[in-house]
Amino acid sequence: MSDNEIRSYDVVVIGAGPVGENVADRTRAAGLSTVIVESELVGGECSYWACEPSKALLRPALLYREATGFPGVGSVVTGPLDAAAVLRHRDRMVSDWKDDSQVEWLESVKVDLVRGHGRLDGPRRVSVRTPEGDTVLLAARHAVVVCTGTSAALPPLPGLDAVRPWTSREATSAHAVPGRLAILGAGVVATEMATAWQALGAQVTLVARASRLLGRVEDFAADLVAERLLAAGVQLHFNTTITAAERGADDAVHLTLADGSRLVADELLLATGRAPRTADLGLESVGLTPGGWLPTDDSYTVTDVDGDWLYAVGDVNHRALLTHQGKYQARIAGAVIAARAQGESLDTGRWGRHTGTADAEAVPQVVFTDPEIAAVGLTTADAAEAGRAVDVVDYDIGAVAGAAQYEPEYRGRARVLIDPERRVILGATFAGPGVAELVHSATIAITGEVPVDRLWHAVPSFPTISEVWLRLLEAYRDR
Template structure:
């Protein structure tokens, strides 16, 4: 494309990950001409370097660990995982990093695609630098939507620029299993990649500045994961950090790390899993009065609050509400509908989404950590409630006492916790830790988002024998100590 090529669309979307695709799908379906701009692969981070490849690496690891503990199966699980086969499975799940199918879907949905780097260039204006060196200038009649997501945030460590460290991208797309892998971080990426690469044969050392893993989940759940990682042979170093790092330059090209306590570690690869930063440093924010490199705050329609006119939207990770793909897609469905309604001059039906936008983005955000064991959580944790000065009743239950859990694993180790608002008698938080608990999460999300009274939850009967029976046991446990709560009148326990 040549310079000064100028085009107009109703809606311009910058970023063709799952979030951008969902916004564009909604606006195009509403009859608005929509173009999406992508500098890499259509499908974005989740499809090629995050959700899909990480779970492709983790599923064999978790299945192997579960099978190795099960009677009648453990004796036939011999030898290590076939790393080459697992990596081939990963490649298949990311379509060998080819976005042909995603591009075909855009065309079928009536969405135009421009490949290149898009940046704002004033009010309702976007400029695209194309791979051939050309420039395309675009004008949006109704909305520009920023869906650029995040990038890895790298810590300031002396020598880091010389060692070619892994970020989450390299960790999920590596072609070979490193013999020794050092990981700096204590969050989800650090835990999941330690689980996967240890199972594939790496000697893994996890270095955490924190005193425990997964600081945003309930401590009991993090402790279960720590125990399993140690049992698998992962070396956990808490309350530590990396002081300096350098490449040896020798035949093995190893990485030499000096920790803050003076300890030295040698690794073949170093994964930095130390948080995320918004991809907003080079998208022209300064042309509309915003600061490059910052998160984009929005209202509940996902319009950027610092820009007048309801034409600039920020959807997904870039607005810092909830850095999860499913939450970004949820936001995208709302934003696309809002843009279409505003373009048509229709009043926004905030009764349909306004109240629950805040609920779903703040008070009922579901997340699964695909570790061994799994952690599934939604809503408040005990620490969240304490920080907010919010009174909650805490109800715990050992999932291993549920018949369905024992069918899953005869030596099941797991725990469930729900947090109850004692005045309103509704659940405001839930955490499950144990094998197979991810499938419990949506029921908890429904209970919290729908604000279902406990008295109604008694009539949601869990099937026997499934792990879901833990819901009944949690309610029974609460009932047995709930005499002061006169508003709570569950049925009597069967004899």
Template sequence: MTTENIRTYDVIVIGAGPVGENVAERTVAAGLSTVVVESELVGGDCSYWACEPSKALLRPVLFRADAAHVPGLDPAVEGPLNVEAVLAHRDHMSGDWKDDGQVEWLKSAGIELLRGHGRLVGEREVSVKTSDGEPVHLRARHAVALCTGSRAALPGLHGIEELRPWTSREATSARKPPGRLVIVGAGVVGVEMATAWQALGSQVTLLARQGGLLPRMEPFAGEMVTERLREAGADVRFGVSVTAAERTDGGELRVTLSNGARLAADEILFAIGRAPRSEDIGLAAVGLAAGDWLTTDDSLTVTAVPGNWLYAVGDVNHRALYTHQGKYQARIAGAVIAARARGEGLDTSRWGPHRSTADTEAVPGVVFTDPEVASVGLTVREAERTGLAIDVIDQEIGELAGALQYRPDYRGTARLVIDRDRRTVVGATFVGPGVAELLYSATVAITGEVPVDRLWHAVPAFPTISEVWLRLLEKGARR
């Protein structure tokens, strides 16, 4: 290899999604030369096949559901959605699957981009097969950050390749609604895509192996989403899985379920979980197993590799599979890399700048269904599993004046999980139209460990849905 094909930087980042971009932004801001290696589109799954396109599909659905129940607006929103306009907006929000703007941002931030597939080949060394086929060898003075994310997991179903199944990528980028769509999976992707495509004209059948939707959340969340999906016309079935499927010469899918039932469909979406994108990034060169999730400590340093030079940030470390949590980790990792490059010690106190604490104590998440679901911290089940003594406070959101202004038939529930001994909130769940905007206040309450008695003095404006906090605290004060 010629010397011009060997390049040295302070930091090498593999993966230019939101996580890799944020790591690079932090290290460049700290004065460290940084290169980002990306084999696909700069901006990652979130920009093109996940967060942005899925919310562009869902927003019209949710807005129409709200408007259809507001006096004076309801006649104006009758009839089907303009599918062509919704999909055009989805395309716009995804940058028409072009990354020119993202690339320009990298340049403006002083971050160098190398397009190609990067693999570890030794300590602080990465080999890149560039998009033009020319190999480039990279060396890092200080750190390599693996920000390769995750991909949709597929079941070990016989002949699955011939099915041409959808994953979250196809579900968010499809050019038209399928006539009949079978969705396998009860989690966030499954219920969001069921909500979107049912409203856009597909006949959706949602299959859940468990006894309810959104099994990791409070049970009432899944129950309310199930009820609304069925009201919208979706066929929601519990306690079943797919045992066999085939695509006919004519393109139709024939699906056999574990209870013996058979379905005919045009497309099938598997939304059964995520797998790490780590199978082809050279992990064996540093003593790790290809295809595994990468275990890190709270500084995002890969624990099985000595020398404190290899980091795994975002989905690939399996700590918290959300874009916002990955970006949070990126801020921590960037600070850690900069501190070590300067020869400084790390502040790994519980909420210190070099410790990724929020991955375990206060992970917020929103499910953009009708109704919305927003949660952070512990559920009742999780709190009881840890042996925590808790008080559980529930409040019907539809009893609030602010909620009735939102829509007269508002239906929703809020729950706080309170540590009985410390008198602080350790978990919160909100279900109902517009509740996503309640989540940050709950996240602050949990991470700040704000005593319930102090929260009593945080006065919500009237008439808003945030007044639910006052009603919850009133009930809590009587415990």
């Protein structure tokens, strides 16, 4: 490729993570020529630095804890986790940070790939600076789709560069277990990485500005996670923050907290939120402000750009920062782009159903801590903030027969929120070992607006944890 080469496609996608890949797959399947631009690895954040490697670190930790407490198993499990073997397993799960198989998949669906940093260069144009230093200009006949996701948002600590802190990327890709790990944050990244690295042998200290962990989940679920972390040896400091950090001559990180106390760690993980990757995207060339989120309508068309040609899909639009939700959006956006390219209306006919709703009403999420938390829809705090009347039904999952088969001393809890007038479920939260597989049934119940009277006829298998559904309905009936 040479400087100023211009190549025309129906669709240009910026970002080859799971979201960009799904958009490209849908538009290509609809017969639209499609090119995808990627500055790093095809497969994106989820495949190499987030979902896949984090779960590869967490599953051995959770399995080890379950096994050591099970009769007939715990007695033969000797010694700590083999950290080196776990890290090798993590490396295999991320293909040693090589994207050959992902590139092969793009080739198989006939999506072109241009490696390099892509920037908007006016309406329907993208300029790509390749690793070789060339510039490739891409022109889109129908759509440009931004799928650049997010990066770690760092707090304003003085001298941060010299501290060399971990972000989520370093936390999931480190090749050695730190002796002491300090974590600033109380959200999903902070709690999952505290769970994983403590199990692998690090002494973990978590510092949270908040008064509790996981501020967006039900209190009881967050309390169970905090209890487990404390039992595992994690130190928790709430209602404070780090005011100063310095990497000393000993290469350790010396931290000062807002209450004046001091900590020393070998590594510092900053898990303080996410920011959109739009600062160097050329947004100014189409009248947008660099560095901000990209608001969209329910077709994932950017609302502040005329002409229905610019789309923002996945985390970058700030609707629901979850991989599975981004892939959901990608499927819809791909269908919308195809419909518009074929001159079809989005309001009637074949494509009328393709507007996003699931990223606003029934968003499922699993936090892979110990214990797991699986939730979808409203929490009690959400309902109170919205002024919605709900009936709250709780049940001890450990009282379900199937729970004892899963773990003899099972501790967990389930909660559903029910609309008292319509008698449909508005939200569900499960906390306990193995509850991740319960969330899809709750998602279907909420999305389908299935009346609780009808749910009586969805019979859970015995003896499984899913029997908690029956117990929740019985508890609601007997109120």
